[in-house]
Amino acid sequence: MAQPRIIIVGGGFGGLAAAKALSRTPARVILIDRTNHHLFQPLLYQVATAALTPAQIGTPIRGILRNQRNATVVMGEVTGVDKEQKCVFVTNADRSDVPVEYDYLILATGSTHSYFGHDEFEIFAPGMKSLADAVATRNKILQAFELAEAEEDPKRHRDLLTFVMVGAGPTGVELAGALAVLIRTTLRTDFRRIDPASARIVLADRSPRVLTTFSERLSQAAKRRLENLGVEIRLGQSVEQIDDDGVVVAGERIASKTVIWTAGVAPSPASKWLQAETDRAGRVRVESDLTVPGHPEIFVIGDTASFEEKGRPLPGVAQVAMQQGRYAARAIHRRVTAGSLLGPFSYFDKGNMAVVGKGFAVLQSGKVQVSGFGAWLTWAFVHLQFLATSSLRLSVFLQWVWTYLSGQRGSRLIVSHHGPKPATAAVEADIRAAAPRK
Amino acid sequence: MAQPRIIIVGGGFGGLAAAKALSRTPARVILIDRTNHHLFQPLLYQVATAALTPAQIGTPIRGILRNQRNATVVMGEVTGVDKEQKCVFVTNADRSDVPVEYDYLILATGSTHSYFGHDEFEIFAPGMKSLADAVATRNKILQAFELAEAEEDPKRHRDLLTFVMVGAGPTGVELAGALAVLIRTTLRTDFRRIDPASARIVLADRSPRVLTTFSERLSQAAKRRLENLGVEIRLGQSVEQIDDDGVVVAGERIASKTVIWTAGVAPSPASKWLQAETDRAGRVRVESDLTVPGHPEIFVIGDTASFEEKGRPLPGVAQVAMQQGRYAARAIHRRVTAGSLLGPFSYFDKGNMAVVGKGFAVLQSGKVQVSGFGAWLTWAFVHLQFLATSSLRLSVFLQWVWTYLSGQRGSRLIVSHHGPKPATAAVEADIRAAAPRK
Numbered sequence: 001m002a003q004p005r006i007i008i009v010g011g012g013f014g015g016l017a018a019a020k021a022l023s024r025t026p027a028r029v030i031l032i033d034r035t036n037h038h039l040f041q042p043l044l045y046q047v048a049t050a051a052l053t054p055a056q057i058g059t060p061i062r063g064i065l066r067n068q069r070n071a072t073v074v075m076g077e078v079t080g081v082d083k084e085q086k087c088v089f090v091t092n093a094d095r096s097d098v099p100v101e102y103d104y105l106i107l108a109t110g111s112t113h114s115y116f117g118h119d120e121f122e123i124f125a126p127g128m129k130s131l132a133d134a135v136a137t138r139n140k141i142l143q144a145f146e147l148a149e150a151e152e153d154p155k156r157h158r159d160l161l162t163f164v165m166v167g168a169g170p171t172g173v174e175l176a177g178a179l180a181v182l183i184r185t186t187l188r189t190d191f192r193r194i195d196p197a198s199a200r201i202v203l204a205d206r207s208p209r210v211l212t213t214f215s216e217r218l219s220q221a222a223k224r225r226l227e228n229l230g231v232e233i234r235l236g237q238s239v240e241q242i243d244d245d246g247v248v249v250a251g252e253r254i255a256s257k258t259v260i261w262t263a264g265v266a267p268s269p270a271s272k273w274l275q276a277e278t279d280r281a282g283r284v285r286v287e288s289d290l291t292v293p294g295h296p297e298i299f300v301i302g303d304t305a306s307f308e309e310k311g312r313p314l315p316g317v318a319q320v321a322m323q324q325g326r327y328a329a330r331a332i333h334r335r336v337t338a339g340s341l342l343g344p345f346s347y348f349d350k351g352n353m354a355v356v357g358k359g360f361a362v363l364q365s366g367k368v369q370v371s372g373f374g375a376w377l378t379w380a381f382v383h384l385q386f387l388a389t390s391s392l393r394l395s396v397f398l399q400w401v402w403t404y405l406s407g408q409r410g411s412r413l414i415v416s417h418h419g420p421k422p423a424t425a426a427v428e429a430d431i432r433a434a435a436p437r438k
Numbered sequence: 439m440a441q442p443r444i445i446i447v448g449g450g451f452g453g454l455a456a457a458k459a460l461s462r463t464p465a466r467v468i469l470i471d472r473t474n475h476h477l478f479q480p481l482l483y484q485v486a487t488a489a490l491t492p493a494q495i496g497t498p499i500r501g502i503l504r505n506q507r508n509a510t511v512v513m514g515e516v517t518g519v520d521k522e523q524k525c526v527f528v529t530n531a532d533r534s535d536v537p538v539e540y541d542y543l544i545l546a547t548g549s550t551h552s553y554f555g556h557d558e559f560e561i562f563a564p565g566m567k568s569l570a571d572a573v574a575t576r577n578k579i580l581q582a583f584e585l586a587e588a589e590e591d592p593k594r595h596r597d598l599l600t601f602v603m604v605g606a607g608p609t610g611v612e613l614a615g616a617l618a619v620l621i622r623t624t625l626r627t628d629f630r631r632i633d634p635a636s637a638r639i640v641l642a643d644r645s646p647r648v649l650t651t652f653s654e655r656l657s658q659a660a661k662r663r664l665e666n667l668g669v670e671i672r673l674g675q676s677v678e679q680i681d682d683d684g685v686v687v688a689g690e691r692i693a694s695k696t697v698i699w700t701a702g703v704a705p706s707p708a709s710k711w712l713q714a715e716t717d718r719a720g721r722v723r724v725e726s727d728l729t730v731p732g733h734p735e736i737f738v739i740g741d742t743a744s745f746e747e748k749g750r751p752l753p754g755v756a757q758v759a760m761q762q763g764r765y766a767a768r769a770i771h772r773r774v775t776a777g778s779l780l781g782p783f784s785y786f787d788k789g790n791m792a793v794v795g796k797g798f799a800v801l802q803s804g805k806v807q808v809s810g811f812g813a814w815l816t817w818a819f820v821h822l823q824f825l826a827t828s829s830l831r832l833s834v835f836l837q838w839v840w841t842y843l844s845g846q847r848g849s850r851l852i853v854s855h856h857g858p859k860p861a862t863a864a865v866e867a868d869i870r871a872a873a874p875r876k
Contacts, residue, residue, distance in 0.1 A: 053492070053494075054851055055849040063850065066627040074588065075584045150513075391840055408501065412500075414473065
């Protein structure tokens with residue numbers, strides 16, 4: 001009898017964990033992803049702020065699975081699922097919607113950013129989900145510094161040095177903190193005309209506190225820390241408008257040339273593919289074994305799934321996705337090898353962490369709630385642990401030590417494919433100011 | 439009396455060396471570059487073959503000059519020079535051709551690739567001058583592997599695994615060698631359906647030997663080494679056509695999806711700005727003190743200048759540019775501080791090196807001509823020395839040691855801004871082949 005075929009869609013934390021956990025299953029495992037790399041998303045903000053390079057958080061999926069002989073990696077985009085025919089549709093450069101059959105399907109397609117019905121905001125306030133997003137954000141931030149250095153009009157100078165983050169969850173908080181540190185270190189030494197004190201970082205959210213997935217106490221600690229770093233926090237205030245000139249927050253216009261969307265996420269279209277029941281956020285409601293009701297051969301995991309425990313849906317974090325990926329793999333393994341079922345999935349919450357600036361993090365694990373340098377060391381240690389390869393662990397570790405000690409960031413590159421794109425808004429004035437003529 | 443103003447155009451090896459050598463000159467130094475980084479061009483081929491990351495060979499110019507108080511860095515594009523009014527024109531995002539006055543001008547604008555009158559080749563055969571070029575080439579090479587893995591049509595599979603380099607100078611030789619090593623290591627372990635032996639690398643040049651700036655003996659050594667790596671070398675053969683289907687070399691069509699232009703360079707338009715006399719290659723003929731005839735305040739250095747020594751023009755290499763940059767700085771320093779002139783420039787040739795594959799280089803210095811592992815170690819040592827910062831030296835060193843020992847390359851990322859770009863040409867066939875149905 002031929003081996004069953006298991007298709008995994010998505011090479012994020014969930015899909016990759018599932019693929020690896022299937023290494024000893026007598027089956028053909030096919031992992032399909034639209035990029036060629038696994039992305040370590042929790043560190044994406046460090047690429048956006050030039051602390052890490054893309055290669056330090058993106059790892060080729062083929063490389064990770066190269067020694068797993070039952071696994072095949074396909075770079076392509078899944079566009080749909082036919083539950084009855086048991087096939088997924090894959091679109092590629094030449095053809096679209098090629099059907100590929102499966103015996104078991106694991107959908108680990110993650111989430112994308114949601115503009116809450118305001119998709120027109122995207123052009124002015126890009127989100128942060130992919131490496132390309134992070135590099136674009138980095139280019140944007142560094143470009144703003146270059147433009148500000150050359151700008152003599154005080155209003156434009158100020159607008160260029162105003163950075164607005166929409167959404168005060170982990171991404172917004174970590175990005176705002178890292179940006180504050182970047183401005184304090186890099187701007188002070190690298191630029192001649194920019195006063196770091198004149199830079200303004202605004203973090204806005206309609207919820208009443210930052211990091212709502214943490215306890216009230218840790219939210220407060222993170223908020224205080226951000227304020228000490230000079231970040232202006234606007235809570236309970238909705239962002240009503242985003243355009244080329246900035247944002248409107250609770251009726252007040254804040255002029256800014258750099259707005260970054262760090263708010264809501266929306267699940268991938270997997271629920272549409274499946275025509276399955278979803279929760280209010282659009283995530284597929286799954287059974288206690290992570291399968292789709294009526295389809296025990298289809299697992300949905302990670303950000304794409306809605307799984308309630310103690311009456312609350314599990315958060316969209318890496319830990320959940322990894323544990324669910326491993327569970328789905330075990331469940332399939334047992335069915336393939338023993339023909340029996342596994343007990344229901346249950347989540348073991350190891351805790352939650354977020355970094356605020358340099359040498360400070362908040363950590364919540366069960367009843368433990370700590371903030372400060374110790375939490376930051378724990379954060380650094382845990383994140384190094386979870387990087388995909390040992391060479392990355394060493395590379396990121398050395399980079400962090402170096403950045404921590406020197407304050408320098410090597411990855412401050414503006415790499416554009418659109419040819420030379422000069423960034424000076426008033427070069428003459430700039431140069432006159434820097435080097436007055438006799 | 440106000441300090442004189444020195445404008446340096448270009449932050450490559452020449453311009454940067456000049457700026458640094460002016461650190462003690464009582465003058466205002468303004469370095470203008472259209473990117474924000476100094477590029478270590480000799481290692482560009484390693485970015486294209488995923489051995490190094492962009493941040494390892496691109497260093498923010500502001501960072502390099504941050505402690506030099508008399509220096510200002512401007513990101514902008516120079517579009518012209520008015521010799522009589524002593525000003526350069528700088529174009530920026532908002533305005534074009536803003537005049538900026540100088541007392542001394544150092545033009546270090548480098549070179550670009552030349553398609554010898556066939557600019558229509560560029561779209562099919564991108565060149566290798568900037569970080570964006572190298573990243574695009576890397577994407578192209580990795581994408582070809584992905585497409586080949588999924589391609590069942592034998593002809594298309596073969597075309598996708600045929601790589602043609604046009605031009606057998608240092609860039610072509612180093613790129614062909616690195617690509618051969620990449621294919622042997624990465625393809626063998628990462629892909630399931632590609633046979634590394636089926637990949638074909640063609641290196642074509644109309645000159646009768648590779649590396650014409652080296653001795654006949656070293657050319658032969660490099661050629662033999664490339665052939666051992668499986669590179670097909672076509673010398674004395676012109677590339678007559680490049681299009682979407684490949685190239686035509688000496689009347690024979692070679693089907694290929696990945697053609698890379700590693701041939702001629704053309705100087706930047708500095709000669710047009712100056713309306714100055716040029717040599718046949720378009721480089722500005724300079725006096726023995728590197729100034730433009732009739733304009734002792736304008737220096738032209740590096741690839742942009744034509745400077746003959748012993749009847750032969752100096753080659754367009756980093757060493758020449760750096761020595762000329764330092765000379766121009768000394769000449770200006772002396773005029774500013776002592777009002778006197780410096781003797782003529784003379785070039786001290788430390789030698790010439792090129793890497794072929796892994797652990798092999800050719801080295802020529804005076805009468806010394808060596809090839810092999812020792813030359814490669816020397817090459818590695820010398821190149822580490824010349825990296826802009828000590829943290830880069832450590833980072834590149836560790837990366838090389840790691841890559842040498844493990845054969846792994848961490849920088850195999852396809853990062854595209856154009857959203858998901860599936861790369862499979864026949865996904866169904868691919869998957870069927872990889873995981874046959876029962």
